Amino acid sequence: QSVLTQPPSVSGAPGQRVTISCTGSSSNIGAVYDVHWYQQPPGTAPKLLIYANSNRPSGVPDRFSGSKSGTSASLAITGLQAEDEADYYCQSYDNSLSAWVFGGGTKLTVL
Amino acid sequence: EVQLVASGGDLIQPGGSLRLSCVVSGFIVTSKDMSWVRQAPGKGLEWVSLVYSGGITKFADSVKGRFTVSRDQSKNTLFLQMDSLRAEDTAVYYCARFSSGRFDYWGQGTLVTVSS
Numbered sequence: 001q002s003v004l005t006q007p008p009s010v011s012g013a014p015g016q017r018v019t020i021s022c023t024g025s026s027s028n029i030g031a032v033y034d035v036h037w038y039q040q041p042p043g044t045a046p047k048l049l050i051y052a053n054s055n056r057p058s059g060v061p062d063r064f065s066g067s068k069s070g071t072s073a074s075l076a077i078t079g080l081q082a083e084d085e086a087d088y089y090c091q092s093y094d095n096s097l098s099a100w101v102f103g104g105g106t107k108l109t110v111l
Numbered sequence: 112e113v114q115l116v117a118s119g120g121d122l123i124q125p126g127g128s129l130r131l132s133c134v135v136s137g138f139i140v141t142s143k144d145m146s147w148v149r150q151a152p153g154k155g156l157e158w159v160s161l162v163y164s165g166g167i168t169k170f171a172d173s174v175k176g177r178f179t180v181s182r183d184q185s186k187n188t189l190f191l192q193m194d195s196l197r198a199e200d201t202a203v204y205y206c207a208r209f210s211s212g213r214f215d216y217w218g219q220g221t222l223v224t225v226s227s
Binding site: 036047051052057089091097098101102104105 | 169205213215
């Protein structure tokens with residue numbers, strides 16, 4: 001059971017918009033800690049996709065956006081493309097565990 | 112260009128030891144915070160360890176007392192020493208650079224299988 005809760009799967013047709021939620025608590029997302037998102041295509045290493053809630057590293061398309069409110073965060077992907085098919089993970093810090101924690105991951109399927 | 116290349120994964124018996132290496136390029140390994148993150152087969156990501164640039168280390172409760180981390184600046188390499196290995200340590204181990212609470216660059220991972 002992950003400290004951060006994500007839906008196991010989401011799907012959408014090419015060109016559509018999908019969102020992935022990440023729900024935490026007052027000891028992680030609800031505290032002062034940022035949320036970061038990672039993309040992991042099949043058989044590859046994770047890659048930083050969104051950092052500090054809503055910022056994109058250089059090279060990440062603006063189709064990807066992030067937000068945070070209260071004890072939850074959200075990743076939105078617009079204009080879905082086949083290459084977006086991957087597992088997506090949220091990550092933050094938990095001060096009751098004194099550990100960096102990940103969500104359980106969400107598998108995005110592009111129909 | 113920042114690159115991280117992990118190696119050292121193997122099939123090891125329960126109770127055994129293994130040392131993983133992560134050769135970095137594009138920065139000096141001791142100038143940045145560095146971490147190990149693992150992923151059990153078909154499962155999600157789990158943070159394992161962190162070494163701050165100043166040398167202070169932190170570990171997940173699941174590996175505390177069994178794993179240690181070190182760095183060799185002359186080889187620009189990060190190490191993870193894993194002792195008293197258990198079946199539940201079976202995973203792909205990724206080294207990652209750590210910055211402001213996030214893992215900003217990742218290596219390709221190395222597979223550790225603990226089984227008799």
